[in-house]
Amino acid sequence: MAETIKRIPVKTFADVVTARRQALDLSLAMGFPMPEATKIAVVVSELGRNIMLYAGEGTITLLPNEAERYFKLIAQDQGPGIEDIDLALTEHYSTSGGLGLGLSGSKRMMDEFEVWSVVGVGTRITAVRYLH
């Protein structure tokens, strides 16, 4: 079965909207029920906003895999990077006066959630949700 790969450049809020809408549509199309698809879309939204806010620009790649029954997404940027990843994943931790729920909440909503980040190099977050 052919895989769809959608690579979306993220710079403005309109890009985040595009990415999260596509995430919702693609996950619904492969059979995720509405609440699950909504979670995937919200994760895309959170990571997309983080790219905008902290890195200025980056990309979100959506990799729905119908044959393997999972939805994978990768958010990456060449921004400032995250100094302390554990701290960034702590609930309510924010360096921008935000709610500090983007990373911690996204991690909770996905089955796999991996943060790679190097200060001065950038950040790449890979997340997977399985279709049970």
Added chain:
Amino acid sequence: MNGTGTVGAIQKLENMLLVAVPRDLMDTDVLHLRREVLQAIRRYNSRWVLLDFSRVDICDSFFGRFIQSTAQMAGLMGAEVIISGLQDAVIETMVELGMTLADITAVLDLDDALVLSRETDQRSSESDTSDSDTENILLDEEV
């Protein structure tokens, strides 16, 4: 209907403002919308602000922040924010994301919001008769 070309249409019903929260709320829209809400509270002397979320299907933590900050500012002006129209999938996601919104009342729809506001207003006018009389007479006249 108030204001074409504005971010969210704000309508007035009794002593409540109805705010249709747009589906994709932009960072810049938030400031506008919040400002419009505050102006409308002052203009109509509103006691309730109903944020209608029925158009919103992807509700991230940014919306949560919008709800909180709007509630805080409205509170300083003596108005209470309630939210309505949250879809099941949205509620589930908000909870899992960690958005507790502890002191915000959520209702199913506009009817429930009106029941809540009328009952609460009635109770408060019964409990302190002297001060709130004039206020209630004014509000009654507007209906």
